[in-house]
Amino acid sequence: MSALLNPKRTVAELKELRALTGDDNGAQRVAFTKMWVTTRAWLRKKLEGLPVEIHTDAAGNLWATLRGESDREVLIGGHMDSVPNGGWLDGCLNVLAGVEIFRRINAQYSGKPPVTVRLVDWADEEGARFGKSLFGSSACSGNLDMNEARGLKDKDGIRLPDALKEVGVDFEHVKDSGAELKKAAAYLELHIEQGPVLLDLDLPLGAVLGTFGVERHAITFRGQAAHSGSTPMNRRKDAFLAAAKMSPEIYRIAERSGGGVCTIGSCTTKPGIVTSVVEECRITLDQRHLDAPALARMFEEAKAASEKFAQEGNVKVSWERLWQIAPRPFNDELIALCDESIRETCGQVHRLPSGPLHDAAEVAAAGVPTVMMFVQSLHGISHNKIEDTREEHLELCVAAFDKLVEKTMKWIKEKTA
Ligand SMILES: [Zn+2]
Numbered sequence: 338m339s340a341l342l343n344p345k346r347t348v349a350e351l352k353e354l355r356a357l358t359g360d361d362n363g364a365q366r367v368a369f370t371k372m373w374v375t376t377r378a379w380l381r382k383k384l385e386g387l388p389v390e391i392h393t394d395a396a397g398n399l400w401a402t403l404r405g406e407s408d409r410e411v412l413i414g415g416h417m418d419s420v421p422n423g424g425w426l427d428g429c430l431n432v433l434a435g436v437e438i439f440r441r442i443n444a445q446y447s448g449k450p451p452v453t454v455r456l457v458d459w460a461d462e463e464g465a466r467f468g469k470s471l472f473g474s475s476a477c478s479g480n481l482d483m484n485e486a487r488g489l490k491d492k493d494g495i496r497l498p499d500a501l502k503e504v505g506v507d508f509e510h511v512k513d514s515g516a517e518l519k520k521a522a523a524y525l526e527l528h529i530e531q532g533p534v535l536l537d538l539d540l541p542l543g544a545v546l547g548t549f550g551v552e553r554h555a556i557t558f559r560g561q562a563a564h565s566g567s568t569p570m571n572r573r574k575d576a577f578l579a580a581a582k583m584s585p586e587i588y589r590i591a592e593r594s595g596g597g598v599c600t601i602g603s604c605t606t607k608p609g610i611v612t613s614v615v616e617e618c619r620i621t622l623d624q625r626h627l628d629a630p631a632l633a634r635m636f637e638e639a640k641a642a643s644e645k646f647a648q649e650g651n652v653k654v655s656w657e658r659l660w661q662i663a664p665r666p667f668n669d670e671l672i673a674l675c676d677e678s679i680r681e682t683c684g685q686v687h688r689l690p691s692g693p694l695h696d697a698a699e700v701a702a703a704g705v706p707t708v709m710m711f712v713q714s715l716h717g718i719s720h721n722k723i724e725d726t727r728e729e730h731l732e733l734c735v736a737a738f739d740k741l742v743e744k745t746m747k748w749i750k751e752k753t754a
Contacts, residue, residue: 338682338736338739339441339445339739339743341440341441341444341445342437342438342440342441342735342736342739343437343440344434344437344731344732344733344735344736345732346437347430347433347434347436347437347731347732347735348728348731348732350383350433350436350437351425351426351429351430351433351731352425354376354379354425354429354433355425357375357376357379358372358375358376358379358419359425359722362421362422362722363419363421363422363423363424363425363721363722363724364419364420364422364423364424364425364427364722365419365421365422365423366417366418366419366423366429367418367419367420367421367463367465367466368418368460368461368462368463368465368466368472369397369460369461369466369500369501369503369504370466373417373418374504376417376418377399377417377458380399380417380432380436380458381399383433383436384401384436384439384456387401387403387439387440387443388403388443388448389401389402389403389439389456390402390404393505393506394477394513394514394516394517395476395506395507395510395511395512395513395514396460396472396473396476396477396506396511396512396513396514397460397461397473397501397504397505397506397511398457398458398459398460398473398474398477398514398517399457399458399460400455400456400457400517401439401455401456401457402453402454402455403439403442403443403448403450403453403454403455404449404453405446405449405450405451405452405453405454405746406449406450406451406452407451407452407453407749407750407753408453408520409452409453409520409522409749409750409753410452410453410454410455410520410521410522410523411452411453411454411455411522411523411524411525411742411745411746411749412455412456412457412521412523412524412525412700412705413431413434413435413438413454413455413456413457413525413526413527413742414431414456414457414459414474414524414525414526414696414697414700415428415429415430415431415432415434415435415457415458415459415526415527415528415696416428416429416431416432416458416459416460416461416462416463416473416696417429417432417458418460418461418462418463418465419463419465420463420465420720421465422721422722423463423720423721423722423724424529424719424720424721424722424723424724424725425722425724425725426529426724426725426726426731427528427529427531427719427720427724428462428463428528430527430528430529430712430726430731430734431526431527431528432456432458434527434734434735434738434739435456436456437735437739438454438735438738438739438742439454439456441739442454442742450746451746451747451750452522452746452749452750453520454742454746455521457517459471459472459473459474459477459696460472460473460506461473462474462695462696466491466500467486467489467490467491467497467500468489469485469486469489469497470694471694471695471696471698471699472486473514473696474696474699474700475699476511476512476514476515477514477515477517477518477699477700477703478515478518478699478700478702478703479512479515479703480699480702480703481511481512483512486508487508515703518700518703518705521700521705522705522706522749522752522753523668523671523705523706523707523708523745523748523749524697524700524701524705524706524707524708525671525707525708525709525710525738525741525742525745526695526696526697526707526708526709526710527709527710527711527712527734527738528695528709528710528711528712529711529712529713529714529719529724529726530543530689530711530712530713530714530717531692531693531714531717531718531719531720531724532692532693532714532717533714533717534687534689534717535687535689535711535712535713535714536713536714536715536716536717537717538687540683540685540686540687540713541683541712541713541727541729541730541733541734542679542682542683542686542710542711542712542713542730542733542734542737543679543686543687543688543689543710543711544672544675544676544679544686544687544688544689544708544710544711545667545672545675545688545689545690545691545697545708545709545710545711546627546666546667546672546688546689546690546691547627547664547665547666547667547690547691547698547701548627548664548665548690548691548693548694548695548697548698548701549598549625549626549627549664549690549691549692549694550625550626550627550629550632550661550662550663550664550665551623551624551625551660551661551662552622552623552624552625552632552635552636552658552661553621553622553623553624553658553659553660553661554621554622554636554656554657554658554659555619555620555621555622555656555657555659556580556583556619556620556621556622556643556654556655556656556657557617557618557619557654557655557657558576558577558579558580558617558618558619558620558643558646558647558650558652558653558654559576559616559617559652559653559654559655560573560574560575560576560579560614560615560616560617560618560650560651560652560653561573561574561614561616562607562608562613562614562615562616563613563614564612564613564614565611565612565613565614566612568614573614574614574650574651574652575614575615575650575652576606576615576616576617576618576650576652577606577614577615577618578615578650579618579643579646579647579649579650579652579654580604580618580620580646582642582646582649583601583620583622583639583642583643583646584601586639586642586646587599587600587601587622587624587639590624590635590638590639590642591624591635593638594626594631594634594635595628595631596626596627596628596631596690597624597625597626597631597632597635598624598625598626598692599622599623599624599625599635599639600622600623600624601620601621601622602621602623603619603620603621604618604619604620605618605619606618621659622639624636624639625692626664627664627666627690628664629663629664632664640656643656662694662698665697665698665701665702665707666701667697667701667707667708667709668701668706668707668708670706670748671706671707671708671745671748672688672708674708674741674744674745674748675708675709675710675741676688677740677744678710678737678738678740678741678744679710679737681737681740682733682736682737682740683733683737689711691709691711695709697709708741710734710737710738710741712726712730712731712733712734713726713727713730714726715727
């Protein structure tokens with residue numbers, strides 16, 4: 338580890354942030370609120386003393402730039418916002434690791450690194466208030482659906498454009514933030530895993546292969562309501578029976594898919610009374626995979642199974658797409674550099690996909706070579722005040738991520754030489 342890097346300071350600053358912006362229920366840094374503004378002012382203070390230029394872009398993302406010999410840029414991205422009652426590490430770990438890495442680079446290169454280094458604090462990654470995740474990064478990537486976003490309201494009826502105005506952002510121009518990515522040569526994001534994979538393998542760090550693609554559907558089976566006493570079992574058109582057969586089936590589909598996951602997250606029945614055969618049963622299915630053809634196959638298999646079960650039970654079935662996003666595989670060369678950085682720091686590495694979406698998915702979609710590094714989560718849980726990571730693992734991840742930034746600077750330099 339570089340003698341100029343002090344990962345213990347990052348852990349201390351994370352605790353300082355927790356004391357400033359959390360309460361007994363957890364972190365309270367919801368985007369576009371007073372506490373979020375306080376958080377950002379605190380972050381700016383942390384950057385004071387470094388020769389960085391700081392500005393907020395058209396979408397409210399905060400950028401700190403340390404100019405290098407080359408104007409090609411390595412971006413380090415994270416988010417200071419949290420869900421209400423959130424954990425102390427989600428998002429801000431990355432930003433504060435970035436601040437420490439800035440200090441190391443500034444000291445090592447006397448304020449002039451080989452390439453330009455930028456830290457970005459994305460605005461409203463969580464979407465906790467308006468129900469739409471990745472606001473700042475999707476505005477920047479150009480993928481934000483303006484019509485949908487214009488109509489979003491919080492639980493008090495405040496519109497997103499009005500909430501943005503409060504913090505000095507003009508909604509109609511948020512996509513101008515795309516200009517920030519013009520010289521980006523690589524994007525790096527460190528994050529807590531938020532799942533149990535590294536914990537179960539007893540490994541501190543992992544290299545992330547990309548974010549899952551998602552197919553999300555509502556499936557409705559329609560049969561016939563009938564008296565529960567007078568209708569013989571062989572005369573029933575039981576919508577629930579057909580829907581229920583989907584439950585074990587999606588486990589088989591996921592098993593066959595090589596790394597995908599499927600979830601039936603809700604089930605509602607009509608008429609929904611104890612004395613009637615179910616006339617209508619609506620379930621939701623969420624399917625995720627890193628590989629686009631495999632995801633398409635999982636979807637087709639689920640559809641075929643539903644039709645088979647409908648036919649067997651003499652009921653009808655219909656599908657409605659609720660949401661969909663393509664998988665976002667990360668850059669192979671950067672994944673290899675991430676592997677190397679982890680191996681040099683703690684010996685062993687594991688490659689894994691990301692189930693949750695992250696800002697990195699948006700930056701990758703904008704065509705910037707991207708990779709993420711995960712650090713183990715205790716309890717395999719996040720978006721909860723019990724979210725935690727061992728301090729020694731936090732220190733390791735800052736050291737490994739610092740190596741990745743250094744290797745990426747060299748990689749950019751070689752590519753542009
Ligand atoms: Zn996050």
